[in-house]
Amino acid sequence: MKTNGKKICFLGDSITEGCGASAPEKNFVALFAAAHPETAVHNCGVGGTRIAPQKTPFSPACSHPFYSRVSAMPERADLVCVFGGTNDYGVGDAPLGKIGDRTERTFYGALYALSVSLLHKYPSGKIVFFTPLHRAGEEIPHEKPDGGKILKDYVRAIKENAEYFSFPVLDLWSVSGIQPAVPGMRGLFMPDGLHPNDNGYRRIFEIVDTFIENL
Numbered sequence: 767m768k769t770n771g772k773k774i775c776f777l778g779d780s781i782t783e784g785c786g787a788s789a790p791e792k793n794f795v796a797l798f799a800a801a802h803p804e805t806a807v808h809n810c811g812v813g814g815t816r817i818a819p820q821k822t823p824f825s826p827a828c829s830h831p832f833y834s835r836v837s838a839m840p841e842r843a844d845l846v847c848v849f850g851g852t853n854d855y856g857v858g859d860a861p862l863g864k865i866g867d868r869t870e871r872t873f874y875g876a877l878y879a880l881s882v883s884l885l886h887k888y889p890s891g892k893i894v895f896f897t898p899l900h901r902a903g904e905e906i907p908h909e910k911p912d913g914g915k916i917l918k919d920y921v922r923a924i925k926e927n928a929e930y931f932s933f934p935v936l937d938l939w940s941v942s943g944i945q946p947a948v949p950g951m952r953g954l955f956m957p958d959g960l961h962p963n964d965n966g967y968r969r970i971f972e973i974v975d976t977f978i979e980n981l
Contacts, residue, residue, distance in 0.1 A: 767845065767892070767981035769805040774798075774978075775839055777832060778849035781899070782811025786961030794962075797971035798978075808840055816853045818860035818876035833870065833880040836887055843888050845978065847936075848880065849896040851920040852960070856901070861912040862919055865926045872912075873920065877927040885931070892981060895928045896974075897921045897939040902946045902959025936977045943969060 776782050776795045784793025791800065799807035812835070814827030823829060832850055839846075854860065854873050863872025870879045884893050898921055907914030921939045928935045944966055946952035946959045955966035962970060 767978055769802050769845075769978065771804060772844040773806040773808070773840060773842060774845045774847070775808045775810050775843045776847045776849065777835070777839065778811040778847075778896075779815045779853050780811065780813035781852070781961060782809060782849050783813050784809075784811070784967070785813055786956075786958065786963055787967050788964050792964045792967055794967045794971040794974060797967065798975060801971075801975060808843075810835065810839055811849075814853065815850070816858045816860075817850045817880060818854050818858055818873045819870060821859045821871075831870075831876060833876060833883050836880070836883040839887070841887075843891045845892045845894070845981070846884055846888060847894050847896060847974070847978075848884075850898075851924055852898040852901060852917065855898070855904075855908055855915065855917045855920045856960075859910065861910050862915050862923065863912070865923075865930065874923055874927065877923060878930075881927060881931050881933070892934075893931075894934045894936060894977075894981070895924050896936045897924050899938050899942055899956075899962070899970075900945045900947070901956075902952070904947075934981060936974065938970070938973065941973060 787793040795809040819831045820828035861872045863874035867875035869875040904917035944955045946956045
């Protein structure tokens, strides 16, 4: 995809917002914008947000699931990149649900609602999803209303939803080269086990840049 003169929106959580970077210009969205000065790049990342709503809110971010923020995004976009799911696993209390859910109260249903909202707002734009990165403790089941879930369950849900809508997927779970369970890799790319540092964001930017170029 040639990005000259295009408008690109990145919708996400704290990783899209840039938490863990030493400066705002070091996160992957800012790096992408700097590499493409002819492109209008909008960072729509809000730390702590989830794709599905939070039944028991414990911070203001809980009131802003991804689908509820589509209306506040720019009116026109040529490409929207959605990057979330790790907070739904880590601190969310919504059920995971199953493919075919149409209620926003489950993760699968919220993915569906988000996808439909984006298609309605950007009927001629491209919509893509990024899977979550690996994180520390990802294999520990977190109890949800429909049982214990691991992070890979959310990765799978994002892929299944994208397949239903025929959205391209950047599978960062498989190709980022960042696995904080490996001590040396954690120190180099993700010191807190969740948020990339400058090195991690640089790596994500390079992968995202190539992915978008090849759309």
